[in-house]
Amino acid sequence: MRQILFLRDPGYTRCPSCKNVSSLHRSRARSFKEKLIKATKLYKIYRCKTCGWRGYFATIVITKKDIKLFFMYGAIALLSGLIIREILKRFLTT
Template sequence: MAKDKILFYRNPQFSKCPSCKSIGTLHRSRARNMWEQIVRKTSFIKTYRCKECGWRGFRSTLIFTKKSLKTIIVYIVLMALTAYLAQYFILHYAMN
């Protein structure tokens, strides 16, 4: 079901330009510096440029839903708890 989806993949090339609001004018832009290269390689944020108005900036290719953010927090808490318990048991049983 769609409401259970955590992440939505979105191609910014088909979304609105934040500056001139035209649709379908964004295209991938080359990274200009180290910082942009790092961001591009390590995240789902890419550099885009608008053909119409020349706007240039970062757009995310993934969007989180409000509901999904809660789900992610729950997952993180559960993972941390599991990791903590696993560590506890490993230490407890390995040492005795």
């Protein structure tokens, strides 16, 4: 049971560089850029103990549905921005 639960841990996913299973470890942010990436909570930094590969893995997966929603909200924001601008224009000219 315990092992099944641990299968989802990125430590058991393959290293993208050497394809080694269970050689990935959580790594500390070294540079300012990495600290920024870590601060967004969208990515976690990993390091491969076999080949020394370092990289990020997304903590969330963006689906097509999420992208659609994002564009929908973007369109609404843009539209309301244009309406506000029109109202302001009229208000300022009269």
